[in-house]
Amino acid sequence: MSAAESATAIQRNQVDLLDFIDWSGVECLNQSSSHSLSNALKQGYREDEGLNLESDADEQLLIYIPFTQVIKLHSVVLIGSEEEGPKTVKLFANREHMGFSNVSDFPPSDTAVLSSDNLKGKPVVLKYVKFQNVRSLTIFIEDNQSGSEITKVQKIALYGSTVETTDMKGLKKIEDH
Amino acid sequence: MESTQFTPWPYLPRPPCESQPSTHRSRRFPRLIQTRFLSKPTQPFLSTTLTRPQSSCSNPIGNSPLLRESSIEPFYVLNNIKTNEFCASLTSFDWNDVEPKRIETSSIGTTCTIWDIEKSIVETQLIAHVKEVYDIAWGEKRVVFVHFRRWGQISKSRKSIGVLNFLLFQAFCSPSSVASAAMVLEATMICIDNSEWMRNGDYSPSRFQAQADAVSLICGAKTQSNPENTVGILTMAGKGVRVLATPTSDLGKILSCMHGLEMGGETNLAAGILIAQLALKHRQNKNQQQRIIVFAGSPIKHERKALEIIGKKLKKNSVALDIVNFGEEEDGKPEKLEALLGSVNNNDTSHMVHVPPGQNALSDVLISTPVFTGDGEGGSGFAAAAAAAAAAGGVSDFDFGVDPNIDPELALALRVSMEEERARQEAAAKKAAEEAQPQSDSQNATSTATEKVSDQMDEDDLLKQAVALSMNIPGSDSSAGDAQMSEATNDDQELALALQMSMQDGSKDSSAPSDVSKVLGDQSFMSSILSSLPGVDPNDPNVKDLLASLPGQSESQEKKDEDEQPKDDK
Numbered sequence: 001m002s003a004a005e006s007a008t009a010i011q012r013n014q015v016d017l018l019d020f021i022d023w024s025g026v027e028c029l030n031q032s033s034s035h036s037l038s039n040a041l042k043q044g045y046r047e048d049e050g051l052n053l054e055s056d057a058d059e060q061l062l063i064y065i066p067f068t069q070v071i072k073l074h075s076v077v078l079i080g081s082e083e084e085g086p087k088t089v090k091l092f093a094n095r096e097h098m099g100f101s102n103v104s105d106f107p108p109s110d111t112a113v114l115s116s117d118n119l120k121g122k123p124v125v126l127k128y129v130k131f132q133n134v135r136s137l138t139i140f141i142e143d144n145q146s147g148s149e150i151t152k153v154q155k156i157a158l159y160g161s162t163v164e165t166t167d168m169k170g171l172k173k174i175e176d177h
Numbered sequence: 178m179e180s181t182q183f184t185p186w187p188y189l190p191r192p193p194c195e196s197q198p199s200t201h202r203s204r205r206f207p208r209l210i211q212t213r214f215l216s217k218p219t220q221p222f223l224s225t226t227l228t229r230p231q232s233s234c235s236n237p238i239g240n241s242p243l244l245r246e247s248s249i250e251p252f253y254v255l256n257n258i259k260t261n262e263f264c265a266s267l268t269s270f271d272w273n274d275v276e277p278k279r280i281e282t283s284s285i286g287t288t289c290t291i292w293d294i295e296k297s298i299v300e301t302q303l304i305a306h307v308k309e310v311y312d313i314a315w316g317e318k319r320v321v322f323v324h325f326r327r328w329g330q331i332s333k334s335r336k337s338i339g340v341l342n343f344l345l346f347q348a349f350c351s352p353s354s355v356a357s358a359a360m361v362l363e364a365t366m367i368c369i370d371n372s373e374w375m376r377n378g379d380y381s382p383s384r385f386q387a388q389a390d391a392v393s394l395i396c397g398a399k400t401q402s403n404p405e406n407t408v409g410i411l412t413m414a415g416k417g418v419r420v421l422a423t424p425t426s427d428l429g430k431i432l433s434c435m436h437g438l439e440m441g442g443e444t445n446l447a448a449g450i451l452i453a454q455l456a457l458k459h460r461q462n463k464n465q466q467q468r469i470i471v472f473a474g475s476p477i478k479h480e481r482k483a484l485e486i487i488g489k490k491l492k493k494n495s496v497a498l499d500i501v502n503f504g505e506e507e508d509g510k511p512e513k514l515e516a517l518l519g520s521v522n523n524n525d526t527s528h529m530v531h532v533p534p535g536q537n538a539l540s541d542v543l544i545s546t547p548v549f550t551g552d553g554e555g556g557s558g559f560a561a562a563a564a565a566a567a568a569a570g571g572v573s574d575f576d577f578g579v580d581p582n583i584d585p586e587l588a589l590a591l592r593v594s595m596e597e598e599r600a601r602q603e604a605a606a607k608k609a610a611e612e613a614q615p616q617s618d619s620q621n622a623t624s625t626a627t628e629k630v631s632d633q634m635d636e637d638d639l640l641k642q643a644v645a646l647s648m649n650i651p652g653s654d655s656s657a658g659d660a661q662m663s664e665a666t667n668d669d670q671e672l673a674l675a676l677q678m679s680m681q682d683g684s685k686d687s688s689a690p691s692d693v694s695k696v697l698g699d700q701s702f703m704s705s706i707l708s709s710l711p712g713v714d715p716n717d718p719n720v721k722d723l724l725a726s727l728p729g730q731s732e733s734q735e736k737k738d739e740d741e742q743p744k745d746d747k
Contacts, residue, residue, distance in 0.1 A: 057489040057493045
C-alpha cells in the first residue's frame with residue numbers, strides 16, 4: 001500500500017492550476033463556436049452541466065493551454081457524458097501550436113484512455129516524471145466513447161504544482177476516490 | 178474642376194484659389210446650375226449664388242464664344258454675414274440629394290455651413306476646424322457628412338459641431354458595429370488560376386490579367402491593413418501546383434513573382450487548397466489567422482463530396498476561405514463552390530464572391546466585397562482609398578490611414594458612403610454601356626475610356642447639358658426632376674456619346690472651349706442628346722424645329738431614327 005499512500009501523499013500537495021493558465025494564449029481547434037473551451041475550463045462554467053465544450057467538424061479536439069509560469073502536472077480531470085465524452089486523450093508538454101496534421105509526428109508525453117469513472121470525475125494520474133517542467137500543455141482528444149460525430153466535454157481540470165514557489169499554506173487537499 | 182457626379186472627396190484636388198469658378202449641377206434641380214464664386218477678398222459677402230442659365234453654359238468666367246451670349250440671373254442669394262468687413266472664400270459646396278432643399282458649403286474661414294435654400298437661411302454652422310476647410314460633401318445616407326481639413330487629412334468631428342448633426346452622425350455609426358475595428362493579423366495564401374481557360378477576354382483585358390490586377394490589389398490591401406500581415410501566392414494549374422511565394426510581408430517580392438506567369442494546363446483546385454493550407458501551417462508567426470483566397474475561374478472537375486471534405490479539414494484547422502467565382506460558368510460550379518463554402522464557413526469568416534463578366538474590372542468589383550474589407554473594418558482604409566482611386570481613374574497613395582484606430586465611426590461612414598457610391602456608379606456605367614452598344618462600334622473603346630477621361634470631359638459634358646437644357650425649356654420639363662438615377666445614367670450616356678463624337682471629329686479631349694461649338698453644332702450629337710433626355714420627345718415639333726435649324730438636316734433625320742430604336746426602352 002505504500003505506493004498508494006505515496007500517491008495520495010503527492011496528491012495532497014497538488015493545486016488546481018486554473019490560476020496559472022495564461023488565458024490570452026489558450027486555443028482550441030475544431031471547437032464549435034457556441035460551445036467553446038471556456039465552458040470546460042473556466043471557473044463556474046465548468047461546474048455547470050449544461051455548458052459543454054463541443055467539437056465541430058468531427059469528433060477530435062485539440063486544446064492548447066499555455067501557463068504563466070512553469071508548472072509540474074500531476075493529474076487531470078475530464079468530465080463528460082457516457083456516450084459523447086472523450087475516450088482517448090493524448091497529452092503533449094511544451095509543444096507549441098500543434099495542428100491535427102502533426103499530432104502523430106511526436107510521441108505524446110502521456111496517453112490516457114478514459115473510463116466511465118474518469119468521466120464522472122476521477123482524476124487521471126499522469127506520468128509525473130514527464131511533466132516536470134511544463135510551460136504549455138496540449139490536449140488532443142482523439143475520439144469519444146461512442147464514436148459519435150461530436151465530442152462533448154463538460155469539465156477540464158488540471159492539478160499539479162508550480163516549480164518556483166510551492167506555497168505550502170495554499171495547498172488544498174484533494175479528495176481521493 | 179469638379180465633376181457633376183459624386184467624386185470621392187479626398188481625391189478632389191482643391192488648393193485654395195482666388196476666384197476659381199466651378200459649377201456643380203444638382204441632380205435634383207437640373208435647371209439650377211450652381212455657380213460658386215470664390216469671392217475675392219474685397220467682396221463683402223460670404224454667399225452662395227444659385228443661378229439659372231438662360232441660354233447656354235454657366236461658366237461665368239471664360240473665353241468661350243457662347244458665354245458672351247448668355248446671361249445669368251441669380252436665383253437665390255444666400256448670405257450669412259451681416260457685417261461688411263468679414264469675408265471668406267468658399268471652397269466647396271454640395272447638394273443634399275435626399276433633402277434637396279439643403280446644401281452645405283465649406284469655406285476658408287474654417288467653418289462649414291448648412292443652408293436651407295427654400296427659406297434662405299442658415300440651418301447650422303459647423304465650427305469644428307482650426308484651419309481651412311477645403312471640401313465638404315453629403316454622404317449617401319441623409320445624415321452623414323464628411324469634410325476634410327487639408328489635403329491628405331480628415332477632420333475628426335468634435336463635440337462642438339452643431340448638436341443635431343453630430344448626434345445623428347453618432348446614431349448612424351452604431352458603436353457595436355465598429356467595435357471590431359481592430360486590424361486582423363492574418364496570413365493569406367492566394368491561389369491563382371493560370372489554366373488555359375484564363376486566356377479568354379471576357380474580362381478586360383483578359384481573364385488572367387484581370388486576375389493578376391486583383392491579386393496585386395489584395396496583397397496591397399492586406400499588407401496595408403496590418404503591417405504584420407503576410408501574403409503568399411501559389412498557382413494551381415500549369416504543370417502542377419506551384420508555390421510562388423510563401424507567406425511574406427514583402428510586397429515587392431509578391432508582386433515580382435507575379436511577373437512572367439504562364440498560362441496552361443488545368444486547375445487542380447483540391448490540391449491547390451491543400452497545399453495552401455500546408456503553406457499556412459508553416460507560417461512563421463503562429464499568432465496569425467489563416468486565410469486562403471481562391472480564384473475559381475475554370476470548371477471544377479472535383480466532386481462535391483471531395484470539396485466538402487476539404488472544407489471540413491480547413492474548418493477543423495481554423496482556416497478561413499474566400500472564393501472568387503469568375504470566368505468559366507459551368508453547370509454545377511456554383512453549387513460545388515457553395516458546398517465548399519458551407520463546409521468551411523465558421524461564423525461568417527469565409528466568403529464567396531461571384532463576378533460576372535462585364536465592363537467593370539475584376540478588381541473594381543472585388544474592392545467592395547468582404548474579400549477586401551474583411552470581416553470587420555480591417556481593410557477599410559485601403560479599400561475605401563482604392564475604390565476612390567479606381568473611380569477617379571488613377572492610382573493614389575492616399576490612405577485614410579489611422580481612421581480605424583482614431584475614429585472608427587468616421588471610417589465606417591467613409592467606407593459605407595464610398596461603397597454605395599461605387600455601386601451606384603457601376604450600375605450607371607453598366608446601363609450606359611448597354612444603351613450605347615448599338616450606336617457605334619467605337620463605343621466599347623470609349624466606354625472603357627469613359628471613366629478615365631471623365632474628369633477631363635466633365636466640363637464639356639456640363640456645357641452640352643446646359644445647352645440641351647436651355648433648348649429644352651420651351652419643350653417639356655415636367656419629368657426633369659424625377660428619378661435622379663436615370664439622370665445620372667443619362668449623364669454617362671451623353672458623356673459616352675460626347676466622347677464618341679469628339680473622337681469622330683478628331684478633336685482632343687483636353688481643349689475644351691474650342692471644341693464646344695464644334696460639337697454642339699454637330700446635329701447628330703445634338704439630336705441624340707435631346708432624344709436621350711427624359712421627357713423629350715424627338716418628334717415634338719419644337720425639338721424638330723430646333724434640330725432643323727442646325728446644319729446637316731438630312732443626316733440628323735437618319736441619326737434620329739437610328740437613335741430612337743435603342744432608346745425605345747427608356
